[in-house]
Amino acid sequence: MFRRPPLPPFPEGGLLVGGAARDWLRGAAPHxxxxxxxxxxxxxxxxxxKAGGSxxxxDEERGYWRVHAPGGVQHDFVPLPGDLTDDLLRRDFTVxxxxxxxxxxxxxxxGGQADLRARRLRMVSEANLRADPLRAWRAVRFGVTLGFRLEASTEAAVRRVADALAAGTLLLPAAERVRDELEALLSHPDAARGILRLEDLGLLALTLPELREGIGMVQGGFHHLDVFHHGVEALHQLLARFPDADPALRWATLLHDVGKPRTRGTNPRSGRTTFYGHDRVGAELAREMLTRLRLPSATVDRAGTLVRAHMAQLPANEREARRFVHRRRPLLPDLLRLMLADREASRGPDSHPAIRHAYMRAIDRVLAALEEQPQAPRPLLTGEDVMVLLDLSPGPAVGEALRAVAEAQALGEVRxxxxxRAFLQAQRAEDSAPR
Structure with a gap:
């Protein structure tokens, strides 16, 4: 049924086990x-x-060893079990x-081979799932990344595990282990479906409860979906257009509106629903959620910064586009990708082709300005230059002057x-002129 790739030489007396055997049997080269x-x-x-790896x-006590081989391939070695059948029957899924x-x-x-042929994910036993509840998250990840259907009794067991975890009769897995499952899920092109599956099985409430606060929260205007499903659709739109998006951008896109439920209000004049400040609140929540999952601090910081910036006003002309690039250069082009995914996930009554076309033209202006000046130009003045010119002592005013010059330089006003120097002197004269 499957054309199987070549395998490396087997260690003497060794067996290939678990996911590597599964992948080879289904025609995929294990990594x-x-x-x-x-x-x-x-x-x-x-x-x-032999391979040139390390x-x-x-775990020396248990005799577990690892080799990092060239090409990013990893080999793990464990002792042969005393009873191979018993060892295999303690695993999560038949495949x-x-x-x-x-x-x-x-x-x-x-019967794992039959399940492989049927593209079916079936538990070995419910007791095995309960012995390590992380396997409930793994069921979702395998369902998405392998493209397998979760067998009915296994799905029911996963739901019972989620219920037991919510009730506290089973202990939650370590945050780092849940993080690894979510990261593997989010790295797949069909990650949005995986998020919906986590919600359907009761696992999202145990993982990202803040994200669920948007379920059923109608937005109107440009939006045809509630807050929760809009975030999931934005992730889908991102991955459809930018499959190389890094983890921080994927997380930011999924969580970009997570602050809306906590900022929901009503405009007293129009009566329309508002979410003032949801970008700021959402950035704080995103940082809290991703920190709780033990993601790397760099990923947490960038995702939070992208969420905070996602409501930035796009430029109406080329000069504003240069200013947009200057002020947000460290976030580009990821911020534009997030904003585009957000916009494409919105198809409410206020959305029509002319508005979408104008939005795309604004993004094109920013991209053109970024292409024109891909790197920030070298500073024209130093802090010492500014202090001498304006007779300033070290302090915030020096930084403000340098930032003003840098923006004027980015806009092409000074070269x-x-x-x-003339720009700063003119600015000082204007500031000191009588009002």
């Missing part, structure tokens, strides 16, 4: 190999010497409860140090 061997340390060192112990011998004989005690 991470899991080996069960007689001597993990020896097998790891031997492979590293071998190190993951992972597989082992492959060097002769390509498949050990399949739970030389002499013009920069």
């Amino acid at each position: 991470d190999y899991d080996w069960a061997v007689l001597d993990p340390a020896e097998a790891a060192r031997t492979l590293a010497a 071998a190190f112990a993951l 992972n409860a597989l082992a492959l011998t060097s002769e390509r004989r498949v050990v399949d005690p739970s 030389t140090p002499e013009e920069a």
Whole structure:
């Protein structure tokens, strides 16, 4: 049924197990190999010497070793189990409860090969899911990334696990482990469907409860979806257009309106619903949520900054486009990608082709300005120059003057140090003139 790729040489007496065996059987080349061997340390060192990678112990007490091989390929080595069938039957899903011998004989005690052919995700047992509740999140991730259908009894068991976690009768997995599942899910082109699946199975409430606050919150105007589904659709629009979007941009797009439920109000004059300040509140919430999931601080900071900036006014002309680029250069082009995904996810009664066309023209202006000046120009003056020119002591005023010159330079109003000095002197004269 599947055309299977070549495999690396098997360690002596070793078995290929779990997801690596699954991927090979379905015709995909594994990137991470899991080996069960007689001597993990020896097998790891031997492979590293042959492949040119590095071998190190993951857990010396249990005898777990890893090799980072060239090309980003990873090999993990664990001791051969005393009872292979018993070991496989303790795994999460039948498609992972597989082992492959060097002769390509498949050990399949739970019918995983039939489930592979049927593209079906079926648990080995509910007890196994409850033994490690992270497997509930993994069910969603595998369903999306492998394109498998969650078998009915397995889906019901996942729902029961989610209920038990919510009730506190099962302990929540460590945040880092949930993060890894979500990151793997979010890296897939169909990540938006995965978010909806998490909600459907009761897992989103255990993971990103703030995101759920937008369920059923009607927006009107440009929006045809409630706040929650708009964020999910924006993620879909982003990945359809920019499949190379990095994790921070993906998170920011999903969470860009997470502040709306907590800022919902009504304009007393028009009676229309408002969400004033949702960008600021949303940025704070996004940072809290992603920090709780133990994401890297750089990802948290960038995602929060993008959420805070997503309501930026797009320019109406080329001069404003240059100013837009100057003020938001560190966020570009990701901010434009987020704004475009946000706009394309909005198809409410106020949205029509002319408005969408104008929006795209504004984005094109910014892109043209960014192409014209991809890097910030070298400063024309130093802080010392400014202090001498304006007779200033070190302090905020020096920074303000340098920023004013930098913006004037980005707008093409000053091009030389002499013009920069004249600009500051004219600005000072204007500020000191009687009103």
